[in-house]
Amino acid sequence: MAIEILMPALSPTMEEGTLAKWLVAEGDKVSSGDILAEIETDKATMEFEAVDEGVIGKLLIAEGTANVAVNSAIAVLLDEGESLSDAASPAQTAAPAASAAAQTPAAPTSASAQAPVAVQVVEHDVPAGTSFKSLTVREAIREAMSEEMRSDETVYLMGEEVAEYQGAYKISQGMLDEFGSKRVIDTPITEHGFAGIAVGAAFGGLKPVVEFMTFNFAMQAMDHIINSAAKTLYMSGGQMGAPMVFRGPNGAAARVGAQHSQDYAAWYAHIPGLKVVMPYSADDAKGLLKSAIRDPNPVIFLENEILYGQSFQVPDLPDYTVPLGKARIWREGNDITLVSFGIGMKYALEAADQLAEMGVSAEVIDLRCLRPLDTATVVNSVKKTNRCVTIEEGFPVCSIGSHISSVLMQEAFDYLDAPVITCTGKDVPMPYAANLEKLALVTTDEVMTAAKSVLYR
Amino acid sequence: MAAKKTSKTNVSKDDLLHYYREMLLIRRFEEKAGQLYGMGLIGGFCHLYIGQEAVVVGLEAAAEEGDKRVTSYRDHGHMLACGMEANGVMAELTGRSGGYSKGKGGSMHMFSKEKHFYGGHGIVGAQVPIGAGLAFADKYLGNGRVTFAYFGDGAANQGQVYETFNMAALWDLPVVFVIENNQYAMGTSQQRSTSSAEIYERGRAFGIPGEAIDGMDVLAVKAAGETAVAHCRSGKGPYILEIKTYRYRGHSMSDPAKYRTREEVQKIREEKDAIEHVRDLLLTSKHCSEEDLKAIDKDIKAVVNESAEFAKQSPEPALDELWTDIYAQAEA
Ligand SMILES: Cc1ncc(C[n+]2csc(CCOP(=O)(O)OP(=O)(O)O)c2C)c(N)n1
Ligand SMILES: [Mg+2]
Numbered sequence: 037m038a039i040e041i042l043m044p045a046l047s048p049t050m051e052e053g054t055l056a057k058w059l060v061a062e063g064d065k066v067s068s069g070d071i072l073a074e075i076e077t078d079k080a081t082m083e084f085e086a087v088d089e090g091v092i093g094k095l096l097i098a099e100g101t102a103n104v105a106v107n108s109a110i111a112v113l114l115d116e117g118e119s120l121s122d123a124a125s126p127a128q129t130a131a132p133a134a135s136a137a138a139q140t141p142a143a144p145t146s147a148s149a150q151a152p153v154a155v156q157v158v159e160h161d162v163p164a165g166t167s168f169k170s171l172t173v174r175e176a177i178r179e180a181m182s183e184e185m186r187s188d189e190t191v192y193l194m195g196e197e198v199a200e201y202q203g204a205y206k207i208s209q210g211m212l213d214e215f216g217s218k219r220v221i222d223t224p225i226t227e228h229g230f231a232g233i234a235v236g237a238a239f240g241g242l243k244p245v246v247e248f249m250t251f252n253f254a255m256q257a258m259d260h261i262i263n264s265a266a267k268t269l270y271m272s273g274g275q276m277g278a279p280m281v282f283r284g285p286n287g288a289a290a291r292v293g294a295q296h297s298q299d300y301a302a303w304y305a306h307i308p309g310l311k312v313v314m315p316y317s318a319d320d321a322k323g324l325l326k327s328a329i330r331d332p333n334p335v336i337f338l339e340n341e342i343l344y345g346q347s348f349q350v351p352d353l354p355d356y357t358v359p360l361g362k363a364r365i366w367r368e369g370n371d372i373t374l375v376s377f378g379i380g381m382k383y384a385l386e387a388a389d390q391l392a393e394m395g396v397s398a399e400v401i402d403l404r405c406l407r408p409l410d411t412a413t414v415v416n417s418v419k420k421t422n423r424c425v426t427i428e429e430g431f432p433v434c435s436i437g438s439h440i441s442s443v444l445m446q447e448a449f450d451y452l453d454a455p456v457i458t459c460t461g462k463d464v465p466m467p468y469a470a471n472l473e474k475l476a477l478v479t480t481d482e483v484m485t486a487a488k489s490v491l492y493r
Numbered sequence: 494m495a496a497k498k499t500s501k502t503n504v505s506k507d508d509l510l511h512y513y514r515e516m517l518l519i520r521r522f523e524e525k526a527g528q529l530y531g532m533g534l535i536g537g538f539c540h541l542y543i544g545q546e547a548v549v550v551g552l553e554a555a556a557e558e559g560d561k562r563v564t565s566y567r568d569h570g571h572m573l574a575c576g577m578e579a580n581g582v583m584a585e586l587t588g589r590s591g592g593y594s595k596g597k598g599g600s601m602h603m604f605s606k607e608k609h610f611y612g613g614h615g616i617v618g619a620q621v622p623i624g625a626g627l628a629f630a631d632k633y634l635g636n637g638r639v640t641f642a643y644f645g646d647g648a649a650n651q652g653q654v655y656e657t658f659n660m661a662a663l664w665d666l667p668v669v670f671v672i673e674n675n676q677y678a679m680g681t682s683q684q685r686s687t688s689s690a691e692i693y694e695r696g697r698a699f700g701i702p703g704e705a706i707d708g709m710d711v712l713a714v715k716a717a718g719e720t721a722v723a724h725c726r727s728g729k730g731p732y733i734l735e736i737k738t739y740r741y742r743g744h745s746m747s748d749p750a751k752y753r754t755r756e757e758v759q760k761i762r763e764e765k766d767a768i769e770h771v772r773d774l775l776l777t778s779k780h781c782s783e784e785d786l787k788a789i790d791k792d793i794k795a796v797v798n799e800s801a802e803f804a805k806q807s808p809e810p811a812l813d814e815l816w817t818d819i820y821a822q823a824e825a
Contacts, residue, residue, distance in 0.1 A: 044531030047747035048538065068524060069741070069762070071755070080749035085742075087528045107533055201680035201752060224650040224686040225617045225678055253616065256651075291536030291588070293599040295615035464819055468599030469588035470536065471809045 038118065039088055040109040043097075046075060046082050048290045049342065053077045054102045055110060064092045065116070072111070073099075078172075078345045079206050088113060093120045150395025155388065156368040160319070160351060168349040176318035176350055177207050177283075177339065180325035181245060183355070185215055188243065191329055194221040194230060195247030195284070204249045205285060205344055231257030231282070235264045238278040243329060248284035251300050251338065257282075265334035266309030281328045283337035286314070287379060287429050288466060290342070291473060297466035299430035301378065304336040305406040305439075311360055312407040314338040316381035318348035320404055323358030331360060340379045363410035365417070369397035372487055373417040375440055376427040377403040380478065383459075384427050387483040396491060406436060411443045418444055422453040423490040427483055432460040454490035459483050504712055506780040512554065512711045513771045514789060516546035519570040520768060521797045522579055523742075526569065526586055526600075529801060530746050535586045539600045542570035544741035547767035548673050549574040551714025552641055552734075555722050559636070563611040563624045564643035566601035567673075571643065575608045579800035584807045591807030595814060617678075618651030620644060621670070625661045625731075628668035639725045643671045647678020649692045655699075658731070662699040665730035669721045670696075672735040673708070679744045680752040693735035703733030709765040739765070 043053065054076040060066055067089040075084050093114040097104055104110065114120065160166075171179070185191045192215075197204045199212040199222040212220045223230040227248065234244035248254045254261065261282060269277030288297035304312045311333050315321040321339070328335035350356070366381070367388050376384040381402050388398040399417050403409065418424050424444060426437030437458030444456055462476045523541040530539045542549075545567075553574045556562075564571045572582050577593065585592025585603050593603040602613045611627060614620040624642025631638040648654065649672055661668055672692050676683050689695060693703035702724065706717045714736060721732040739761045743750055775781040 042532060045533050045746075046531075048536055050747075077747070079747060082743070082747065082749055083755075085527075087524055197680055200685075201749075204679070222681060222685065224681075225647045226650050226652060228652055256616070289537075291599065292538055293602055293615065294597075295602070296538070462815065464815055467597040467810075467815060468537065468585075468594075468602070469596035469810050469814075471812065472588075472597065472815045475812060475815050 037115060038093060038120075039090065039113045041072065041086075041111040041113055042107050043104045043110050044075070044084055045106045046077055046084070047079060048292060049345075050077050050106060052103045052105045055097050055099055055104050056081055058095055058099045060092050062092050062095055066090065066092060066113070086113075090115055091118075093118075152393045153395055153397045155392050156397070158365050158368060160349075162351045162353065162356075167352045169352045170347045171318045171322070171350045172345055172347050173315075173318045173321050173339070174205070174207055174344040176322035176348075177325055178209065178211070180322045180329070181208070182211060182214065184326055184329040185211075185219060188329075190241065191243045191245060192219040192221065193245045193247060194223055194234060196223055196225055196249045198222060198247050203247075205341060207247070207344075227253050227256035228260065231260040232264060234280060235260050235278050238265070238280040238334075239268070239276055244280045245329060246280065246282045248282065250296065250341075251284055251286040252296050252298055254282065254284070254300070261310070261334070261336070262307055266307050269333070270309060277332060278334045279332045281325070281335045281337050283325070284339060285341040285344070286338035287340050288461075288473075288477060291468060291470065293468045294465035299378075299428065299461065301338060301406055301428065302430050302435050304338075305409070305436060306434075307407075309334070310407060311335040311405070312338070313360060313405050314378040315404055316343070316378055316402050318346070319350040319356070320358055320364065320402070322350055323356050324360065324404060326355070326357045327360050330357075335360070338378065343379055358404075361405050361408035361410055363413040364402045364404055365399065365413065366402055367398060367400040369399035369421065371396045371398060371421055372423040372425065372491060373399045373401060373414065373421045374425050374427060374483070374487070375401045375403065375414055375437075377406065377436070378429065380427040380429055383478060383480045383483050386480040387487060390480070390484055391487060396487070398487070403436070409439075411440070411447070414440060415444065415447045418448045419451045422451055424452070424456045425459060425483060425486045425490060426456065427459045427478060429461050429478055432458065432463050435460050454492065457486040457490055459486050506775075506778075508554070509771055509775055509780060510789075512547075512550050513768070513775060513786075514793065515550045515553070515574055516711065516768045516771065517790065517793050518579070518796065519546045519550070519573050521793050522573060522583070522800065523569060525797050525801050526583070527742065527746070529583075529587065529804070534805065535600065536588070537599055538566065538745045539586065540567040540745050541740075541742045542567055544761070544766075545673060545675060545708065545738045546570060547711040547714055548671070548708045548736050548738050549643075551711045552669075552671065552718040554711075554715040555718030556639070556641065557722075559609065559638050560722075561609040561611060561627045561631070561638060561640040562643065563620045563627060563640065564613070565617065565620055565645060565648065566613065566615050567645070568601065568603065568613045572603060572605070572608075572610055575605075575610050577603075577605050577608050577610060579796055580803040583800035583804035587804040587807070588809065589804060589807035590810045590814075591803060596810040597814065597818070618644060618648040618653050621648070621651070621654045622657040624670070625657045625666050625668050628661070628666040628725075628731075629664065632664070632666055637726060638667065639722050640668045641671055642668055643673055645678060646672060646674040646676065646683045646692060647681065647686060649695075650686060655695070658696060658699040658701055661731040662701050665728060667725040667728075668731045669718070669725055670701075670703075670731060670733045672733065673738055674735055675738045675740040677740065677744070677752065680748075682752065691735065693733045696733040701731050701733055703735060705735045705737060708736035708738030709761075709767045709770065711767055711771060
């Protein structure tokens with residue numbers, strides 16, 4: 037019986053891919069384990085193996101075709117002796133998928149009669165005439181590291197799979213070629229050990245950039261990050277410290293379960309002696325990482341796997357930096373302040389669009405840096421809007437939002453017209469099941485509910 | 494793979510057939526899991542055990558009822574081999590209520606109290622002290638049980654492994670440390686990550702005996718497992734088995750596979766495959782005919798297909814499951 041071979045999902049986040057190359061031809065006999073094709077995702081090119089045995093009856097997608105949706109038919113496999121016409125012709129569902137970039141904001145849900153307000157997008161603070169280029173967050177992080185390594189011999193990168201494998205998430209792709217194995221270093225799976233070695237190297241005059249494959253594994257290294265890196269300057273009376281960056285993806289990816297899906301923003305933000313950065317966009321990722329590498333302190337740089345592939349406009353300047361400790365206002369508004377950072381910004385911006393449709397002008401603040409925390413920007417905004425909702429992916433207890441809300445109570449109490457509401461991930465370990473995972477994460481709908489509540493609407 | 498090999502033995506037909514079935518079940522199950530992943534029915538990480546089947550099947554043959562096991566995220570084979578149901582494992586892979594963790598754990602996190610399977614751990618190396626802790630409890634309770642703590646060649650570099658070796662030796666804990674050396678940790682070969690060529694020799698520093706075994710030979714694995722278990726059960730403390738094996742598939746589903754050649758994989762598959770080895774033994778000893786083996790293959794395919802069907806039909810967990818199992822309730 038003919039079987040349709042479907043475009044496989046080859047990673048947790050893949051929705052479509054390029055059928056780079058066919059390694060079989062029509063009429064070829066294949067058995068389980070034979071390589072059928074090479075498929076390219078945004079992360080890597082992978083070989084796709086046959087599961088069933090049979091004869092390739094027809095190749096439905098030409099090699100080189102981009103944007104082939106996961107689960108669309110790419111070939112027909114026949115039993116030996118069977119011909120294509122014997123087989124009921126399988127439906128040709130295989131047209132390239134429409135680009136997944138359909139990022140239209142959800143339709144407004146409110147029946148509010150108020151006229152929509154225009155969204156006040158804040159422009160980049162760069163010299164007039166600066167041109168921009170589109171970069172993914174992944175490329176932006178790579179550019180930041182590479183530029184700093186070009187200009188400072190003491191900067192080096194170490195971590196698991198950063199060199200020969202080109203990075204588990206392809207952040208360091210090509211860097212081994214450019215900088216060599218002295219400066220782009222593969223480590224064994226020994227986070228506690230190599231974090232400690234990097235701290236020692238920082239004491240000894242280098243500026244290590246330590247990549248954790250994900251921050252979940254940095255818990256193994258927590259002692260060195262906090263006891264060795266963060267506290268030494270103080271303990272040595274200012275004689276020596278650890279100028280270094282610990283970076284890697286943080287927070288939930290997709291369906292990777294409780295031990296691989298945690299947002300550590302609040303954990304690190306708790307520690308004096310550390311600086312903590314958590315960018316949302318590619319331009320901020322680049323500018324902040326360059327500043328972090330130059331900073332004379334240990335900096336925790338929290339990235340996000342889901343954002344790696346997203347593109348943003350980045351100023352095309354030879355040395356674009358963003359100072360640590362300054363929040364960024366993405367939208368100006370008068371009615372409510374939405375405060376977020378990292379991937380939470382996605383929900384904050386979507387909610388701001390929906391609020392605009394309802395006639396509510398929202399100010400959207402991206403904290404970008406959690407320590408030092410730019411509370412002044414938040415307080416000033418709330419003095420204008422009198423309402424605040426915070427949005428983050430982490431757990432609710434002792435969250436960044438709860439800290440912001442305490443600052444507002446202390447510094448803007450008389451300006452608040454409603455209690456601050458903190459939107460967070462749920463107070464549970466991350467479940468694997470798709471339906472439960474969705475519930476565990478913060479959503480735009482939850483932000484809207486909170487916003488309406490503080491607006492008394 | 495310069496490891497001890499035993500092949501010609503007076504192993505019974507029933508035993509050989511049992512190993513054959515068990516290994517084939519794991520392989521077919523994993524192939525199906527890979528297929529369901531490609532269809533989007535399984536998400537996240539999914540680490541297949543294809544190629545390594547003889548390790549768990551050999552060691553389970555050396556275990557007694559009540560012995561315990563704990564491993565990493567590459568755990569489907571261990572679960573099937575210790576008697577957990579294919580249906581429940583597959584339904585956990587699809588995140589459904591019929592799964593061993595009600596869909597809340599996923600591929601990397603399954604457990605069975607009944608079968609003494611203590612997980613399914615996602616943090617490389619973490620299961621090693623946990624395994625020694627299980628053995629600590631057994632020794633404390635004096636129940637004569639032995640624990641198998643499985644970990645990879647990559648995990649063998651984690652500091653906690655050596656902290657555990659020290660305590661396990663110091664306290665004579667009945668734990669078999671099983672290093673499943675499949676030669677790679679993700680894209681890093683053992684030579685690029687590990688200072689010693691023979692990992693089991695590191696036990697010597699702690700006074701723990703050990704040996705290297707050909708992990709593509711289920712009979713050799715079983716024999717070594719029996720030695721190790723007897724050592725542990727007699728109160729002499731821990732034992733290390735470094736089992737040289739090979740993973741045919743990528744590390745997880747998204748693996749660009751540029752760190753080894755296609756030929757390397759193909760060569761081991763063709764020359765060393767553990768299932769083919771037992772198949773040959775069954776055929777050359779005239780225990781079975783090709784037809785007999787085909788019938789077994791068919792049975793196993795049916796079990797696996799049923800598990801896939803179960804895993805598709807089983808409902809998603811109820812939404813209020815999000816809030817359960819966070820705290821245990823004190824017994825009234
Ligand atoms: C502490 C920690 N660091 C990194 C990882 C990411 N990671 C998962 S599996 C793996 C490779 C482990 O290789 P090995 O121990 O040889 O086991 P195998 O996968 O070969 O079975 C890595 C680096 C992790 N899960 N935990
Ligand atoms: Mg390995």
